[in-house]
Amino acid sequence: xxxxxxxxxxxxxxxxxxxxxxxxxxxxxxxxxxxxxxxxxxxxxxxxxxxxxxxxxxxxxxxxxxxxxxxxxxxxxxxxxxxxxxxxxxxxxxxxxxxxxxxxxxxxxxxxxxxxxxxxxxxxxxxxxxxxxxxxxxxxxxxxxxxxxxxxxxxxxxxxxxxxxxxxxxxxxxxxxxxxxxxxxxxxxxxxxxxxxxxxxxxxxxxxxxxxxxxxxxxxxxxxxxxxxxxxxxxxxxxxxxxxxxxxxxxxxxxxxxxxxxxxxxxxxxxxxxxxxxxxxxxx
Amino acid sequence: xxxxxxxxxxxxxxxxxxxxxxxxxxxxxxxxxxxxxxxxxxxxxxxxxxxxxxxxxxxxxxxxxxxxxxxxxxxxxxxxxxxxxxxxxxxxxxxxxxxxxxxxxxxxxxxxxxxxxxxxxxxxxxxxxxxxxxxxxxxxxxxxxxxxxxxxxxxxxxxxxxxxxxxxxxxxxxxxxxxxxxxxxxxxxxxxxxxxxxxxxxxxxxxxxxxxxxxxxxxxxxxxxxxxxxxxxxxxxxxxxxxxxxxxxxxxxxxxxxxxxxxxxxxxxxxxxxxxxxxxxxxxxxxx
Numbered sequence: 134x135x136x137x138x139x140x141x142x143x144x145x146x147x148x149x150x151x152x153x154x155x156x157x158x159x160x161x162x163x164x165x166x167x168x169x170x171x172x173x174x175x176x177x178x179x180x181x182x183x184x185x186x187x188x189x190x191x192x193x194x195x196x197x198x199x200x201x202x203x204x205x206x207x208x209x210x211x212x213x214x215x216x217x218x219x220x221x222x223x224x225x226x227x228x229x230x231x232x233x234x235x236x237x238x239x240x241x242x243x244x245x246x247x248x249x250x251x252x253x254x255x256x257x258x259x260x261x262x263x264x265x266x267x268x269x270x271x272x273x274x275x276x277x278x279x280x281x282x283x284x285x286x287x288x289x290x291x292x293x294x295x296x297x298x299x300x301x302x303x304x305x306x307x308x309x310x311x312x313x314x315x316x317x318x319x320x321x322x323x324x325x326x327x328x329x330x331x332x333x334x335x336x337x338x339x340x341x342x343x344x345x346x347x348x349x350x351x352x353x354x355x356x357x358x359x360x361x362x363x364x365x366x367x368x369x370x371x372x373x374x375x376x377x378x379x380x381x382x383x384x385x386x387x388x389x390x391x392x393x394x395x396x397x398x399x400x401x402x403x404x405x406x407x408x409x410x411x412x413x414x415x416x417x
Numbered sequence: 418x419x420x421x422x423x424x425x426x427x428x429x430x431x432x433x434x435x436x437x438x439x440x441x442x443x444x445x446x447x448x449x450x451x452x453x454x455x456x457x458x459x460x461x462x463x464x465x466x467x468x469x470x471x472x473x474x475x476x477x478x479x480x481x482x483x484x485x486x487x488x489x490x491x492x493x494x495x496x497x498x499x500x501x502x503x504x505x506x507x508x509x510x511x512x513x514x515x516x517x518x519x520x521x522x523x524x525x526x527x528x529x530x531x532x533x534x535x536x537x538x539x540x541x542x543x544x545x546x547x548x549x550x551x552x553x554x555x556x557x558x559x560x561x562x563x564x565x566x567x568x569x570x571x572x573x574x575x576x577x578x579x580x581x582x583x584x585x586x587x588x589x590x591x592x593x594x595x596x597x598x599x600x601x602x603x604x605x606x607x608x609x610x611x612x613x614x615x616x617x618x619x620x621x622x623x624x625x626x627x628x629x630x631x632x633x634x635x636x637x638x639x640x641x642x643x644x645x646x647x648x649x650x651x652x653x654x655x656x657x658x659x660x661x662x663x664x665x666x667x668x669x670x671x672x673x674x675x676x677x678x679x680x681x682x683x684x685x686x687x688x689x690x691x692x693x694x695x696x697x698x699x700x701x702x703x704x705x
Binding site for chain 1: 419420421423424425427428431432454455456457459461462464466467468470471474475478479511512513514515516517518520553554555556557558559584585622625626
């Protein structure tokens with residue numbers, strides 16, 4: 134993997150339908166946008182116009198939800214061909230998807246399910262990531278997911294599994310800080326331990342988002358402001374990984390664009406503060 | 418346990434949480450015991466409760482998505498009936514495509530034979546129209562035949578000009594005035610059962626927006642012919658057989674003008690290219 138393949142994009146937000154008109158007509162200040170790949174893997178119409186319009190003014194990253202890299206099904210070649218065509222047309226800064234499975238038996242759950250964290254799964258998933266990278270002719274990023282169940286057969290911690298897959302596949306990591314927080318609560322592990330264990334040279338992007346609290350568990354809903362505890366984890370991550378491109382995800386109860394942009398600005402402010410404090414500590 | 422077995426077991430459990438434990442179990446034993454052996458539970462949440470979170474997310478995500486794609490079907494059935502419909506539909510037609518856009522590809526057909534179709538006999542056609550709106554929204558881009566292009570074709574070549582409908586065009590046939598009902602729901606007004614009257618609805622996209630309107634029989638017949646690919650002469654003939662002799666030319670002119678303005682037809686490439694080249698002055702055709 135070559136770090137120079139991943140630009141320092143800055144602080145962006147997910148491009149979602151309620152903001153299409155505003156973004157295309159007003160070109161509001163924003164470092165970059167991330168789009169859900171599958172929403173733009175269509176034959177024509179408004180979606181492709183929107184992506185072309187956004188791409189003409191901003192860097193764009195394509196973030197998938199149906200690669201199903203951990204499935205026991207064969208890789209979906211037709212899906213990958215369509216994705217490759219989209220990447221050739223829109224030239225995203227990079228492509229990412231999740232370290233999970235989304236379906237089996239040719240059927241799709243449209244959800245991100247965790248894997249058993251074993252050496253066998255590492256080999257299975259890493260081999261598939263390598264195939265995907267060959268087909269797409271680019272290094273991809275894989276993202277840690279929020280999860281609500283863990284398997285008795287797991288022999289590795291989640292961060293060990295993520296690290297092993299990324300090293301074995303030679304791919305990058307999209308580290309979702311909110312997902313670490315959610316899973317840490319749901320499975321009772323220390324989120325700082327997670328962040329401290331992930332290899333710094335592979336983390337190419339952060340995700341930040343809100344979640345909902347169901348009492349006995351947290352659900353990754355992307356429908357709330359980012360919680361203070363997640364911001365604190367983000368600052369810790371910045372001190373460890375540096376100024377990594379950061380993206381605010383908001384997929385439900387989507388606020389006005391200004392509020393979304395304010396969250397990206399807040400990420401920038403916290404990133405700067407965290408790096409300043411890091412430098413001050415180092416100078417002492 | 419192999420990954421494939423694990424994933425298939427969880428898939429069955431997540432997509433069919435109401436199934437009996439016997440039907441979900443396998444040679445390893447009844448489902449609860451298999452589940453406990455696979456998934457870690459704790460004092461906060463048992464293994465079954467953890468899997469249930471995924472079952473709920475699966476169902477409610479698809480319910481929300483289908484509700485957004487089929488607002489009129491939802492309005493007619495009501496929330497409870499619509500949720501029951503989606504539950505049954507997903508068991509019969511679980512999503513297979515990477516994009517959630519295609520999750521309800523068979524909903525209209527499923528409604529054909531559903532008990533809801535007895536109470537609301539127009540419901541399958543209404544769902545078919547809503548599906549057509551979605552399909553047209555995402556259909557392939559292609560240059561529509563415009564007035565300027567057509568003017569470049571010598572009028573004596575028009576009869577042989579091969580036409581077809583644009584990829585972002587669908588015609589939905591029904592025995593009910595379903596377009597009126599969809600329009601009422603989209604406007605947020607109170608709806609009533611549609612009139613029981615044969616209607617064909619043209620669904621097309623222009624400037625990235627989807628439009629729909631009822632077709633008169635002459636236009637419907639002509640567009641059905643065009644949708645299969647037909648010469649301009651054959652289209653005129655179809656209109657002529659449907660209309661009175663004195664109105665024919667006017668009607669053909671009106672329909673063509675409307676189709677050109679709406680961007681619903683295109684000329685098949687080779688014919689247009691040939692005709693266009695022949696229509697150009699010889700000097701320009703030689704590239705001077």
